[in-house]
Amino acid sequence: MRRFDVSPVPDAQQRRASDWRTLRRLFPYLWQYRGRVVGALLFMLLAKLANVGVPVLLKQLVDAMTPQPDAARAALVVPLGLILAYGLLRLSTTIFNELRELVFSKATFGAARAIALQTFEHLHALSLRFHLERQTGGMTRDIERGVRAIESLVSFALFNIAATLLEVSLVLMVLGTRFDSAFVWITLSALVAYVAYTVGVTEWRTKFRRQANEFDSAAHTRAVDSLLNYETVKYFNNEAFEAQRYDESLQRLRRAKLKAQTSLSLLNAGQQLIIAAGLVAMLWRATEGVASGRLTLGDLVMVNAFMIQLYIPLNFLGVIYREIKQSLTDLDRLFALIDREREVADAPGAVPLVLSGPPTVRFEHVRFGYDPERVVLFDVDFEIPAGRTVAVVGPSGSGKSTLARLLYRFYDVQGGAIRIDGCDIRQVTQASLRQAIGIVPQDTVLFNDTIAYNIAYGRPGASQAEVEAAARAAHIHDFIVSLPRGYETIVGERGLKLSGGEKQRVAIARTLLKNPPILIFDEATSALDSANERAIQAELAATARGKTTLVIAHRLSTVVDAHEILVMQRGRIVERGDHASLLRQGGHYAHMWALQQSGGAVKNESNEAPIDTGYTPQSSEIST
CATH class of the missing domain: 3.40.50.300 (P-loop containing nucleotide triphosphate hydrolases)
Incomplete structure (x- = not known):
């Protein structure tokens, strides 16, 4: 039994170079929608400003509730205004985020459509040798993951990583201007430790994800190949053999996924340890300030709110970073298909x-x-x-x-x-x-569509009367009209619902309709x-x-x-x-x-x- 070999894992420097190359390839597709990109970045900035303003307002609200001997009316009016402002800021954060998604979605989906269409056209332009050697199941899975990776990459890289870095910068600015530098250094130390640990462990466990994807493609290839050759499997009574081969692929996939899950648990545990240590240090420093009178109770609440807001997105940094890396890998495989050299290409200056x-x-x-x-x-x-x-x-x-x-x-x-x-x-x-040129091949393969569609494929846009005339010339019209659905009969995968002679007559009608x-x-x-x-x-x-x-x-x-x-x-x-x-x-x-x-x-x-x-x-x- 042939073993499935996983490709050698490139070193970190090669992966980084490949990642930047992939991002440079993606950028022109997005820059076609530069107006929407700028608009989305503006809404992202407004959303983060509103988000950072929430803890500041919360501090003002808590401080306003502190009893004041000569401000009985203010105790009612000021908190009410702050509560309304707090609600508006919360609402505006959500609204700006949704506007960002709405504005940028056209750019994301447009880039995905352009790349998918380019890949499809390029695959049709590749030589017959490529299509005879390809593994359909694995290739289609690579295309599917690559197109999906475009949306994931843009969403995670731009609206999670970039947005989180922007929010961290704004929080550090507030902490540095309102409190002493110890708050800034504690926050920075926790963030650096968190990011370093996350990136290091994620890089280590990426090979497990890569192996899982390789084994997933192999299993998918075997399944598709077996189903495409359904009749051959039945002819030789090899259902059990095919199930065994598929199960071998699934077993390799299971082991790779178990390694990936184990390393993910290790990553999550370490992240929570760093978050807890940073949060304890910040709250201890803020509590000490309140006790000494340097800080108010509102300051303590604001610091706690800041830390929670920062660590909620950071808590998903490992997942986000992993998805970005995986998206870059998937997109790189898609670009590799696009870069596949055409063995037979039009010569420069070729004329019709x-x-x-x-x-x-x-x-x-x-x-x-x-x-x-x-x-x-x-x-x-x-x-x-x-x-x-x-x-x-x-x-x-x-x-x-x-x-x-x-x-x-x-x-x-x-x-x-x-x-x-x-x-x-x-x-x-x-x-x-x-x-x-028109050809009637010895081995006729039909689309899984209607008989009318397969005949009209010889000349798209032909009228029904022309299709029927070609069918009469190929001596298949009487057979077609005898079917319950006539020309709308679905022929099945590769035309397997028709006999060999019926398929060949459809191919003859198709060529007669083309009339080359x-x-x-x-x-x-x-x-x-x-x-x-x-x-x-x-x-x-x-x-x-x-x-x-x-x-x-x-x-x-x-x-x-x-x-x-x-x-x-x-x-x-x-x-x-x-x-x-x-x-x-x-x-x-x-x-x-x-x-x-x-x-x-x-x-x-x-x-x-x-x-x-x-x-x-x-x-x-x-x-x-």
Whole structure:
């Protein structure tokens, strides 16, 4: 069983550099709302001024209640005014805080939306190689945490840490001007000890949180991967095996969370010890002042209120600091996705591909390999004339489908070039290139939406009549209208509620609706029965008429009418010609044709030459 390895933990200096880099990346997104940022900071300042004013008014109220021999009326009027002022200050603190949240929420949510959209667009712009290697569950969890981290980071850093520092400064100013310096030094000493202890312990326990997040992503990845492959799990009766693998991830997650909780308890206990020591020292100093007559009873109440107001937010400093650090880590992972280099990108100065009709497509001495050590295509050179059909046949693994991927520019060729009407496809924009191409893939994947949505995906904005016309052409309209919900039927995850043939006909309808000048049929009818295949082949032939078409096939009966047929083996074109000429040659194509006509297998999964059956077809035995 493969163990899940946690990435090495970077040292403190690297983490600090990474944190500042992440904050610098976030700042431009927030600064787009600079007016709201300034407004929110102003309301935060007003809220803290009101909050600091509450203990001062409380002191005045307590002192006003002290009996005065010649102020009987003042004993009634002054306290009443102070009580009203006290209530207004309390109310204004809440109002200013809510106004701050209201003003700044647009900036926070706007920044989160911009970053999430940029990430989504960038993921779609990444190469096919990235999406074949990704772990969907872990990646989606990283995106989810990263977007949520934006809101948490802004809220905690700006409106908790910054607000607390501002309040501490105001309290120290009041203590320094009204009392002796001992009050300031006691407060500062307690605060420094509290912050140092909190930051130190939180830094130490961050690795436990990081491990917990890593194990959480691993568990989520395994769960999503297992559910996506639900049918495979059922086919092999491996529910218990999948549950065991998932439980192993959950066990690692549980142990990491236990360590995190234990260290959190240690953090909280130490914080309370520092708070208690500071509070006792301040109250002892204030009580001594009252006893000696230097301070009033109101001063004692004010000092106590100040300390309580300071330590309430400080009590959550550990949680806030941890959340800030975690938010920075999550946001950094999101930015790492955005920074992921695009393997296939538009060239500087790339222009849109403009076609006035069906173009000529040419593969010029193309060389390509998915890995440098394993070349898939060797010097592949052929041309699809404008409005003509070229078919590619050969055993599995010979490189046929790779031709379609290269034409779509999912990958770039490593030698030679692919040209459309003489223009290298690397010099045109990918969007315009793919707009000009339509494909019916062998493995059709549908969105978990309605049949109408999946067909209309070929040309968003198409009318219902156009969608139905495409469905009729793909011979699936009668099936759709026979369903209880018709075109509004939900096809399920990846279209699993439909059969393979039904999914393939939806894919055909989708491509017919797009109606591009270049068509690719990659085993377009492999999942259909013979009757439907013949009917749809006729429709596809009519659709391909006047279009530049590349057909990839195993069943040779589907390509007999192609203008040229290419036979590929081991990444090379070994034969070419039309159906009749290839049969006359008596080579690989004729051998595959004979095998198919006699019911033999066409596919050769070993990627070797066709198996020698000892049978040599004679020209008199071959039917064209």
